[in-house]
Amino acid sequence: MGVGTKTMLLQFVSFAILFLLARVGLAYFTSLDGIWLPIVSAVVATVLAPQFKVFKTDEGDKICMRWIFLKNVKILN
Numbered sequence: 001m002g003v004g005t006k007t008m009l010l011q012f013v014s015f016a017i018l019f020l021l022a023r024v025g026l027a028y029f030t031s032l033d034g035i036w037l038p039i040v041s042a043v044v045a046t047v048l049a050p051q052f053k054v055f056k057t058d059e060g061d062k063i064c065m066r067w068i069f070l071k072n073v074k075i076l077n
Contacts, residue, residue, distance in 0.1 A: 003061040007052045010063070014052075019045035052076075 023041040026032055032040060050067035063076040 003054050003063060007054050007063055010052045010065075011049070015045050015049045018049050022048075 019041050022044040023037060026037060026041055026044075048068065050065050050070075052063055052065050055062045055064055065074045065076055067074075
């Protein structure tokens with residue numbers, strides 16, 4: 001599996017987990033229903049999900065993560 005594929009999977013899994021948590025939490029604590037519940041959940045998950053990017057260096061491809069709760073960029077490999 002390539003580095004780009006791993007990055008896409010990490011991005012998707014982090015978004016999916018946050019989307020499901022936001023959807024369950026919003027359904028439990030608010031009175032949102034219909035189309036508004038998944039729309040608000042998607043916006044919340046998009047804002048809170050970490051972003052993964054691949055950078056090519058002399059040593060090889062590096063996966064970097066930037067997140068709203070971290071001050072610096074974190075290099076994963």
